[in-house]
Amino acid sequence: MRRLTFVFPGDLARPTGGYGYDRRIIAELRDMGWTVETLSLIGAYPFPTDRERAAAAEAFAAIPDRSLVVVDGLAFAVLPEIARTHARRLGLVGLVHHPLSHESGLNTAAIRTLHESEREALACARAVIVTAPKTSKLVVEEFGVDAGVVTVAEPGTDRFGHALGRGDPPVLLTLGSLIERKGHDVLIDALKRLTDLPWRARFVGEASDPEWAAMLRERAAGLGERVTFAGPTDNAHHELLGADIFVLPSRYEGYGMAFTEALACGLPVVGCPVGVLPDVLRDGSGTMVPVGDVDALERALRDLLSDPKRRAETARAAARAGSLLPVWAETAHRFGAALERVAP
Structure with missing residues (x-):
């Protein structure tokens, strides 16, 4: 039975x-x-x-x-x-x-x-x-x-359609629990170097490690309302479909479902070569940067934020990669x- x-x-x-x-x-x-x-x-x-x-x-x-x-x-x-x-x-x-x-x-x-x-x-x-x-x-x-x-x-992945990618300013989405492994501290340090460009960032995920989460909020305080700690969500696809770029510089992942969900929604992906990302990020669908490398993360995000045409091309490549999952x-x-x- x-x-x-x-x-x-x-x-x-x-x-x-x-x-x-x-x-x-x-x-x-x-x-x-x-x-x-x-x-x-x-x-x-x-x-x-x-x-x-x-x-x-x-x-x-x-x-x-x-x-x-x-x-x-x-x-x-x-x-x-x-x-x-x-x-x-x-x-x-x-x-x-x-x-x-x-x-x-x-x-x-x-x-x-x-x-x-x-x-x-x-x-x-x-x-x-x-x-x-x-x-x-x-x-x-x-x-x-x-x-x-x-x-x-x-x-697996669901097919809920693709993000429109029309944020004004562009929305950077990071989706994952606020724990050290997810590398949000590296992302915040990169964002501090990108204040000359228009963007908003949404940190979506539960504060599984309250002390680490508090440190992240303090670290991002100087960025003001450009950064939102949105807490957990029971509708990740709503967040993905409303974003322009997905970024998660994890130090380690067993798999990394957020990456494949982002690709399935046609979002350009920026992350590190951990978990499934090296296997699914193909044909210009995003960028991988070394773990913990703030300089490389800043460059990858700057390239996408400063060039709407490239961002659109990367989004189309992401949608193609997502369709193969x-x-x-x-x-x-x-x-x-x-x-x-x-x-x-």
Whole structure:
């Protein structure tokens, strides 16, 4: 039977790429005839307390024998003891958006702990589903996962039309949680050098790290009303369709759904060679700059902001690149096929 339990930490409605992927996969699988039950684990993941770990253990113990269980990596990677306990009676499937030890801002001890924890948990999974080919290589080479149990199910894209690109002044959109890994600090420093040009910038995303978010607002204070911290959104496509340029100088991405969504909306993209961007940014659809390079980011944005003709040409190239990306139904079929191969 096509039946599974999908486990994730916290609120599935959180406006992040990882949770967005989970929501969409659940919806698509249900459309394909799967019965999907959801199980939310309460706690401060990826660093749950002992009490929160105990609650998670009780939740897993209540799942019936021979159930197929998909566990989001934000929880699975830090619950190796639960994975070991239930590996025989449940069909555990680990979903890896990106290894937790690759997150920015961690100290050496946290990196080591998360790496070993995720390695132990993944060893208990009957299948591992990753969202990018590069992540597939990582889980095999760094975490010892058998390549034969790994499936790549890249995020899909929707087709909501293309941005008109007629902002006056042009709108720079950055879409992502306000965390160190996303490189918003580099973007703000580049924007400070572009005050001779007309533009507005919208920073859309939740303040997942409140201290980092506060630092960003302070850093951007001198730019006044030209910069808006809009908070999270449940309608990213509305933001994308209202923008002229998409920019996100991430230091690291497991995939980077915001980049592909921007291309699907026909937006010129400026980012760094991380995640999926080197694979999808083709034929003049945008610019990649080195990670952390304020000078290069300033030049890339200046070229697009100061030349409307070039910006329009880049937008058309972005739309062509976006049309080649997979849709969510394709992603769900790959995901579902991986589940069927290991169902108890």
